[in-house]
Amino acid sequence: MWIGCLAAVIASLLYGIFRLERWEFASLDARLLWRQENRLRDSDIQTLVVAIDDKTLGMMPNRRWPFPRSEYARLVKVLKDAGARCLGFDLRFEDSDPPEDQQLAAALRAAGNVYLGVRFDPQSSIFPGPMEIGDALDASLIATDPEGSARIKLKMESAALLPEVLARSARGLGSITVVPELADGMLRRFPVVVAYVPPGDTRVRLYASLPLLMAADHLGVPLSEIKVRLGDAIEIGDRRIPINESGEMVINYYGPFRGSLPLPSYIDVVESKYEPRYFRDKIVILGNTLSGGFDIQHTPFGGQYPGVLAQATVVQNILDGSAIREARPVFGWLLALAGALAMGLTRALSFRSQWITALLLGLAIVVSGALLLYYQFLWIEMVRPLLAVFVAFVGVSVSTFREASLARARVQGAVDALAEVAGAIAxxxxxxxxxxxxxxxxxxxxxxxxxxxxxxxxxxxxxxxxxxxxxxxxxxxxxxxxxxxxxxxxxxxxxxxxxxxxxxxxxxxxxxxxxxxxxxxxxFEESRDHFLSLTLTLADIIESNDQYTAGHCARVMEYASAIGERLGLSALELEELRYGALLHDVGKTVLDKPVLNKPGALSPEEMAEVRRHPELGRQWLQREKRLQGVSELVGTHHERWDGAGYPRGLAGEEIPLGGRILAAADVWDALTTDRPYRRALTFEEARRFLVEGRGTQFDPRVVDAFLAYLAETHEALPRAQG
Incomplete structure (x- = not known):
């Protein structure tokens, strides 16, 4: 949740800091281009443009621009006779030319349905003119100091007026001012009403534009009944034109220059090449569409778009109710917040699911923005919500990656700790x-x-x-x-x-x-107890074959365990050593008892038979998987450090450490107990034997550990007999 809110805030900050409104304008342009085809049927078209185009200029007698004003009188008469509802001039007539002005004024008075354009300017300047603007445009004044006028950003401070004779003869004067966007110079909005502040005055006056006057004329709505609410809408009868706080509406272009509204050539119209019904009850605007003309605008459909066609588009937007409604900024903010919050809910999902969600959210924003514009003429913000979704995606991905990394680290730490615990248990x-x-x-x-x-x-x-x-x-x-x-x-x-x-x-x-x-x-403790009990029983069986070795295996186990502990053997190694000590003479169970108990010296054949018992014991114990390690100790407990032992003659480190320990323990017990062929040695005699065998018969380390043990415990050892 907090990631979504933070992402929405960051997106709005980035939107303002980097002035991303130009991207929003670009998204509007893309939506208009996507909907490119002209949605108007011929029966829906109420506005057309008489174009002063290259064809017209080429066919005029003197091929001179601007045309003499008397020339326009012909057009006024033709369109009046054809039954046009009204005619508007998107042309400038600031300079006075009395003879020409009189001819055009006469035609205007005779027609009674012609509106002329006035150009306002947001900067103060002095335009030559025969009268005050208030006198000339009183008929177009809609309101003075309307509610919300303090919020108007686009205020005009000067105007270029017409010669008085023309102004008096026209049905009305309306603004033909266009103001492209400051961000990129594109014409997207049109001031349907113009806010004018007279020099030396602070009051704001709202004047109607030429398209507004002509649309009201067509609808039969007097100017006094038009309601203007800045920042909301202009109401003309049942028509509602959405405007911003400066009185501008967003133009809903019908298509490219040659693919939107009809553009009959001026020369064809005045030469009566069109049937009168083509103009009957239509609003006609005359304007310049010459290539490279001064009234060429940059629009979403290119940079050669005539300003007069933009004005005609505004009229048609008003009549068919297709003016674009601009959603309030708070809606874009809420949409950004919703997208970011939806993205924030994916924290528990995989990275793949997160980017798929971000893609789907972005696609939903784009598609809904396009469809709302196409069907509802509603312009909603797309850049801020898309940016919020992207920022939320980055935040969620980074957060998820960080949490996953920490979780992996915790799990790895736990696994390592468990591995150490398992090792300690072993x-x-x-x-x-x-x-x-x-x-x-x-x-x-x-x-x-x-x-x-x-x-x-x-x-x-x-x-x-x-x-x-x-x-x-x-x-x-x-x-x-x-x-x-x-x-x-x-x-x-x-x-x-x-x-x-x-x-x-x-x-x-x-x-x-x-x-x-x-x-x-x-x-394990239970099985070890059982196994140890079984092994002790087996050791008793082994010792029953030899009347002189009673208790021998248990004593060897005691000595071997003491040596192994001093040499730092592990618990498993000590356990194997104890079993090896108990079972080291298991091979003797298959030997003849008379040989084992013979009181005198053994013959070479008998000695060879006795020396077989380590290997016999090793082979017998190898049959049990649990005693594999023990079998090697049993099989090597008669090997010598110098290699002179039996049965394999191993030497030094070739002999397992357990086997070397058993060798010393076994010999010590044999020396300190009575045997058939001799009496037990004294403690000192046996100790001297160990010392003399250090490095030859016994491993020096084993002897040193054994001697340390003996030094601590010899008072408790069995006394030598005899």
Whole structure:
């Protein structure tokens, strides 16, 4: 919503700052050109132009312009005899020529239906004239100081008057002043009434234009009955002419120069080449259409448009009610706001949907603007609404992109945090570390200041060794994240204040992740307990083959675990090491008991048989996928650091670290316990053996870690026997 309002404001500011009204004029021109064909049927045409054109000039006896005024007397008589309703002169007669003036004045008096044009000027100047303007134009005066005159922008300060004899002989005098747009010099508006301020006076007088006088004559409406409301309309009988505050109407051109109203040539008219019915009851305006003439205007239909044709178009607009109504600026502002607000509603959509919406809104504005002008003669703003839609589109797109970028960053951060949590879970050595990793991860992913797991499911609590936690009170559930498994709540996370931008979907996903992680952890602890129990049972079976090795596997596991912890093994590596320690002699289960329990030295054949047990154990354990890593430790626990071990003669780093640890732990336990072939060594003797084997039989790092452990715990170790 706020993006739409802001876009409308920005569009209006840009419209004013960059003077984009010329673009609006261009959009009006485009609409008129789109509707280019003449909409008038012959029966609808009430106005025509007698054109003083190149043909006329070429056929005149002296081919001189301007023509003698007596020449126009012929035209007045012809049109009077033909039954024309009235005749208007869009020509200037400021200079006096008494003989010629008398002949034309006589024709004007005889006809009684001729109007002459007067040119006003917005700048003060002195025109030669025999009388005051008030005396000459009193018959055309519509109002003095009308309501709204203070808002008039276009005021005339001077006028070029006609010789008195002509002014007295005409039926009326009307303004033929045209004022092109200042922005681009195009003639789009015509002052139907002219505001004139006499020199030395402050009163505003409104005078009728020539088209207005002739249209009122045709409609039979006296000038005194014409109502003028500046900024609204002029009412002539049942006709309503929309005007602005300066009395101008927007001209609704019917087409290009040669494609709008009829343009019979002056020479053809005076030589009676047209039947009288062609002019009967018509309004006829005489004017100059010569190529390069002084009265050529720039219009939407080109730059060679005769001013007289524009005046005739104004008359026809008044008669057929087709004058263009200009929508008030507030309408354009509201349309801009509506378009921008509609665009603002697309914030939740994709970029593709946004630009399609912007395109459709722009198309709707353009099409509605064209159709309203075509059918209703209504000119609505298009540039400001289109600009508002564009600005809103940019704003929505940028906002959406920014939010998407932030969301992606948040999601990526959450994914990275979850990946770290998953890694921490994988390396957790016990349920306490699992829960700690989850609590830390929840805080990072959700941006919570604190997170604490509370589990009230008995099975899960038992497997994970967690303290009992009752469900939270109903009044406090808002600060808790419930954990559900298969529709049952198993616990909750007590959360500190959450980040303001925490995504509900992310919160839900984290809750599911934590619940599944806890369940997997509980299952893993349960299966590990079962597996460890099974392995211990198997270790007992292994040791039952040898009366001297009772408890050997458990002690090797203890030593190996201590060494592995000091060397920084992961939880998984330590777990594999413990299983390897318990199962390292599993290969002996297939060997003969007499050989294993023989009190004396073994023969070479018996020794070779005994040395098979690491490889036999490795092959046997490889059958179980979960024991793949353990099998490698079992198969290498009799290898030596210097490569002199068995069964494969591996050396140094070729031997897995777990295998090197088991080698040291196994030898230590063998040295410190009684065997069939010897008595146990003392602690110091066994320790010296380890030190002497450092770098040859044993990995130096393993020996150093083992010696550190022994230094801490040798008082608790089993005493050597004998």
């Amino acid at each position: 390396h957790a050595r016990n349920p306490a570390e699992l829960c700690q990793a989850l609590e830390t991860g929840i805080g990072r992913v959700l941006g919570a200041e604190s997170a604490e797991l509370r589990i009230h499911d008995a099975w899960m609590r038992e497997r994970l060794s967690l303290a009992e936690a009752p469900p939270p009170a109903p009044a406090s559930r808002e600060g808790h994240l419930p954990l559900h498994l298969r529709g049952k709540e198993v616990g909750y996370v007590s959360l500190g204040p959450l980040s303001a931008d925490a995504d509900p979907a992310l919160v839900s996903a984290v809750a599911n992740f934590v619940a599944l992680a806890l369940e997997n952890g509980a299952f």
